[in-house]
Amino acid sequence: MPTAIARVEALFTELGLRDRVTRVADNIWTMQKGSATVQIVAAPEFVVVTARVAEKPPAQNREGFFRMLLAANVQLLGAFFTLESNESIRINQVLPVDWLQAKELAFILGNVATKADEWDDRLAELIK
Numbered sequence: 001m002p003t004a005i006a007r008v009e010a011l012f013t014e015l016g017l018r019d020r021v022t023r024v025a026d027n028i029w030t031m032q033k034g035s036a037t038v039q040i041v042a043a044p045e046f047v048v049v050t051a052r053v054a055e056k057p058p059a060q061n062r063e064g065f066f067r068m069l070l071a072a073n074v075q076l077l078g079a080f081f082t083l084e085s086n087e088s089i090r091i092n093q094v095l096p097v098d099w100l101q102a103k104e105l106a107f108i109l110g111n112v113a114t115k116a117d118e119w120d121d122r123l124a125e126l127i128k
Contacts, residue, residue: 004042004097011105033113036120040109046096049108051116053081054089054123065126072119077111089123091116 002010005027012018012029021029027042041048057065069081069089079093093108 004044004047007097007100008040008042008047008105011100011102014102015106017109031109031113034117036113036116038109038113038116042097044097046094047100047105047108048092048094049079049112050090050092051112051120052088052090053116053120054127056087056127057083057089058127076115079108079112079115091119 008029012021017031021031021040023029024039029040031038031040036051036053038049038051041050066083073080076091076093079091082090082092084090091112093112095104095108
């Protein structure tokens with residue numbers, strides 16, 4: 001069984017994405033989609049596709065802001081918003097490495113990239 005890193009690299013090749021991703025660490029690659037930078041992280045048992053969509057939540061009406069994000073999770077097709085320890089907001093989608101095939105990686109990568117590209121602009125307007 002190949003490692004998660006080897007599996008992700010093989011899938012990038014199979015999907016024709018080698019020239020669109022940049023390796024930034026042993027197990028992390030980035031890809032640009034519009035205004036969003038997406039990271040693909042290969043951990044031993046799972047792969048996470050993640051993108052920061054806001055540096056921090058707004059100072060005012062935080063409860064309403066987080067309620068909006070929780071409600072929006074339903075429309076993210078399996079991805080979800082997270083509030084990180086540094087207060088940044090990310091969209092993430094996770095799959096076990098054992099489940100990962102080309103079509104699954106293509107889906108979660110495309111899904112997070114598209115949703116992050118939409119939401120980073122939307123949240124920037126709200127947080128001004």
